[in-house]
Amino acid sequence: MPATVRATNRGPAAAADNRRALLDSARRLFAERGYRVPLNAIARDAGVGQGSLYRHFPTRLDLAFAIFEDNYAELERIAEEDTGPGAFLRLWRHLIELTLGSTAFVELAVEARRELADPSYGDRLLRILEGPLARAQAAAEVDAALTVEDLALAHRMIYGVIVTQPDAISARSAASRALRLIGRGLSWQEEPT
Amino acid sequence: MPATVRATNRGPAAAADNRRALLDSARRLFAERGYRVPLNAIARDAGVGQGSLYRHFPTRLDLAFAIFEDNYAELERIAEEDTGPGAFLRLWRHLIELTLGSTAFVELAVEARRELADPSYGDRLLRILEGPLARAQAAAEVDAALTVEDLALAHRMIYGVIVTQPDAISARSAASRALRLIGRGLSWQEEPT
DNA sequence: CGCTAACCGGACAGGATCGTCCGGTTAGCT
DNA sequence: AGCTAACCGGACGATCCTGTCCGGTTAGCG
DSSP: OOTTOOSOSOSGGGHHHHHHHHHHHHHHHHHHHOTTOOHHHHHHHHTOOHHHHHHHOSSHHHHHHHHHHHHHHHHHHHHHHOOSTTHHHHHHHHHHHHHHHOTHHHHHHHHHHHHHOOTHHHHHHHHHHHHHHHHHHHTTSBOTTOOHHHHHHHHHHHHHHHHTSSSHHHHHHHHHHHHHHHHHOOOBOOOOO | OOTTOOSOSOSGGGHHHHHHHHHHHHHHHHHHHOTTOOHHHHHHHHTOOHHHHHHHOSSHHHHHHHHHHHHHHHHHHHHHHOOSTTHHHHHHHHHHHHHHHOTHHHHHHHHHHHHHOOTHHHHHHHHHHHHHHHHHHHTTSBOTTOOHHHHHHHHHHHHHHHHTSSSHHHHHHHHHHHHHHHHHOOOBOOOOO
C-alpha cells in the first residue's frame, strides 16, 4: 500500500490529502454538473466534511480558481514551448478540448468578472493567445486581420454550442461543426456595422 | 377609466387580467434575470399571490412556453409573409434580436429538451427557417451548401456570446462582431472531419 | 506517555425557493 | 338581498444550499 494512502483523513497530516480529494471531486463535478454544482455535493463526493471544504476553499471562486489554474498553466506551457509550424492551431484545439471537458472553465471566467469586477481573469486567455497568433500570422498560417479578441469571441461561440447540447458526446461533434462554420464562414451578405 | 382596469384583482372576472399581468412580468423578468428567475419574484412583480401564479401556470415550463409562443408566432409570420429579396436576412436578424432581448428564449429550448425529452420544441425553429433559406438559396443570396442545422448552430453560437457578456448593451455589439465572424469566416486552415 | 497544535466531521442556523392549502373575496344569478 | 361557483392571497411545510461552530481526532514532540 502506497504511503500516500491513509486509513483516515483526520489529523494534521491529512490536510494535503483532503485538499487533493476536494480538488479531484470538484473538477469532476464541475465538469459533470456545471459551475453551479452545490458545494456540499463536492464535499460528500470527496469524503470530507463541509468544514474541511470551507477551510481549504472559503468560496466557490477559490475552489474554481484552484482547479482551472491547471487549465491556464497548461495553455501557457503549450503557448510557450510549441512554436513550430501549426502551433497556433494546436493551441486553439487544446483550448476547445478543455472547454469540451468542462464548460465551467468559461462559466468561471464570467462569474469572476461579475463577482470581482476585475477583467484580468478573462484577459489571461487573451495574453496566452497573443504570441502564438502573432507567430502564425507572421508565418501566413492565419488571416493577418484576426485579433485575439476575435479568438476570445469565437471561444465563447463554441461555448454556446457546447452548453446548449444535451450530452457530452454530441457536444463534441456539434463543436466540430461549429468550428468549421467559423473557419469557412457562412458566405452570405452581412454588411459591416 | 377603461373597462379593463379594475380596482381589485379578486373575483371570477379578474382571472384574465391576472394572467396577462403574470405574462407581462414573467417576460420582463426572464429577460432581465434569465430563465432561472424565482417564480415568486414573478408573482410579486405581477402583484398577484403565489397561488394565482401556480393556478395559471403549474410549472415554469408552462409559463415560459406561453411567453415565447409570441416569439415563434412572430417568426412564423415573418417567414410566411416576407418573401421579397433579402427576406432571409431580415428573418435571421429578427431571430438575433429576439435572442438579444431574452436569452431565456434559448434556455427554454434547452430546458424543454432536457425536461420533456422531446426535440420538437427545438425543431420548430428549424421548420421556420427552412422555407426562407431555400428561397434565399434559389435567389443565390446565400451559399447553397448552407443547411438549417447550420443556422441553428450559428444561433447557439450567438447565444454563447450574448450570455457570456456582462451587460445587455455590450452584448449587442459583441453579437454583431460574432455575426461578422461567422459571415466572413476566420480564414484559417481547419481540415474537414 | 501525555500534551498540544492542527485538523476534521457533521450538526445546525439562516436564507432562499417551491408548491400547496384554505379562509376570504367577488360577480352574476335568482 | 342571498347564494354559489370561481377565483385570490399569502401563510406554511418541505426541500435545498450556504457557511459556521464546536466537540472530537490525530501526529509529533518532550
